[in-house]
Amino acid sequence: MMHQSAATNDSKEAAKRTPFVEIQSVTKCFDDFCAVDDVNLTIGKGELFSILGGSGSGKTTLLRMLAGFERPDKGSILIDGQDITELPPYERPVNMMFQSYALFPHMTVTQNIAYGLKRDGVAKDEIADRVQAMLKLVQLEDFGKRKPSQLSGGQCQRVALARALVKKPKVLLLDEPTGALDKKLREQTQFEIANIQYELGITFIVVTHDQEEAMNMSDRIAVMNKGSFQQVGTPHQVYENPQTKYVADFIGGINLVDGVVKEPAGEGAWLIELPDFDMSVPVACAEQLQAGQAVTAAIRPEKLFVSTSTSAEPGYLKMPGILYDQGYFGRLSLFKVRLPSGHIITATAQNRVRTAHRAIDWDENVHLSFDPKSMMVLTK
């Protein structure tokens, strides 16, 4: 997400690099199934951090341990240097925005937001001021007297955010914060949440299965699968440099093709033979590879170009194919191309000009081209 670049300052960036939330060797098992398996993670102060994973990945269990609803079997959790592993939820400097929002239906919006402050014994006048400030922040000034049942889904979402933020927690946990909203509102809300986070400087930990949500909002993302982290990095790193096949495929979809390392191709690059593509491609890889090693080559659909003509950008590799299937999404078109080897590869293209018909017909002969620099090698 683009922050107001002028306001970016160095001290904030430095804070993000100092450990604030420390998850140390945390394990949580239910019966014989380990939802979270020896997880280590350090999150900086003021970071907007996302834990991204499918259902059953353990992300929700990890969040519930941060909130205090589950106790780890092993390991410890520290926030701002304080060990909170054994603290009950009501004594933690942490607040949570629930996926279902969990607004108290028998209380008004104002009472909902004030609830946490009342429990802390904050003075009445101060409660009124802080609740008012929160209502203003989430643009619900006129809705204070309503009950949750009289609000729309988007309004409930903002009340839940205000209720969790009003106590100025050290860490705010957000469980699928925009999951219940429709697509258009979701994108807008993601921007709003990121802006509020930037303004308040509170550390946000978001749990989500929606990769767009994670990419759009986060400073960093941890991709979680089967109870442990596959990769932790910036959205850009995770997308352009996935370290495992799971991450590559989970984030954005990718074409995976089997290959064999042929020989070094200079400057940390190797020549990879791809039988399905009927070609050898020089691919950069930070890992040390061995000749003859079986690897997986990967390339994103949007980095493959489909054309009916044989011409291509200079330096691009080309291969012929037949258009096997296609989908039209308005903004994008998706092409499935069958290579002579029988391998089917997916490419997407932006529909940059208005056309009356589909540019390419089913079963038409096409040419695929790509920049070899767009290809990567995965060994895990």
Added chain:
Amino acid sequence: MSAAPAEMAGTPRSGIGSIGDFLDRNWKRIVVGTALLWLTLFFLLPFLMVMKISLADPIIASPPYTPFFGAGGKLQATLDNFRYVLGDGLYAYTYLNSLKLATTSTILCLLIGYPMAYGIARAKGHKRVILLFFVVLPFWTSFLLRVYSWMGLLGNHGLINGLLMHFGLVDHPIKLLYTDFAVYLGITYSYLPFIILPLYASIERLGDTLNEAAADLGAGPVRTFIDITLPMTAPGILAGSLLVFIPAMGEYVIPTLLGGPDSLMIGRVLYDEFFFNRDWPAASAVAVILLLMLIAPIVWFQHLNGKSQEADQ
């Protein structure tokens, strides 16, 4: 035959079709109408008859009251029975006694039933089914039999006194049976399932998330219970309380079998008035006043329910 499907569209609807259509269009009216008919036949009409008797004079005849319309169609209605029942301190005392007993039993049922319902609602999987089964299980034996069993347990030579004396805790049997204590015990015991089931339903529906949200915002377990669980389960508390309070108010069997001569309850007075004194008009007046007393909490409950449903919309 072969041409039938083609003709169907053009021909008028068959008899069966129009009955189906009638059901389709009117099923709501039929469902509501059935309930209405039932209540009219078996509640409203009998009540009007009781009402009518309560306005008559007792006579020695069969039936033992003056007809509503006398000779020449003259209306014979009197409020004497109501004046008599309301004016006699014994009736007033009995009403108050019933009220006290029903209220106390309801509170006892709530205090015992709520934790039980809470425990069942929080139990996992088939443990919950088994616990619910145990709650309902007493209904499989006759109500009368269960009250008789209490007589066996509470009597001077009953199990409880026997055990107390056996262990030397008391020299003489304690008088348990034929006391108000026995009546409270009997009513609380008998009506407990009626309060557990609605409480269970409302606690189970509440789920964990709201409690977790309260804990997250800084509320300890007690605070969470007072602020969230209690108000959210209020409809269950009210419904369960009424299910105990209303029948307890008119309870006849338990005070008769377990209570002493001085545990006067309205159900017993009504019975005596009806069968021993054969004063049907007075008995009817007692019943009508009891009903009016019970209507007040029901109307109040409906009012609250209506309000909370309004708020939900």
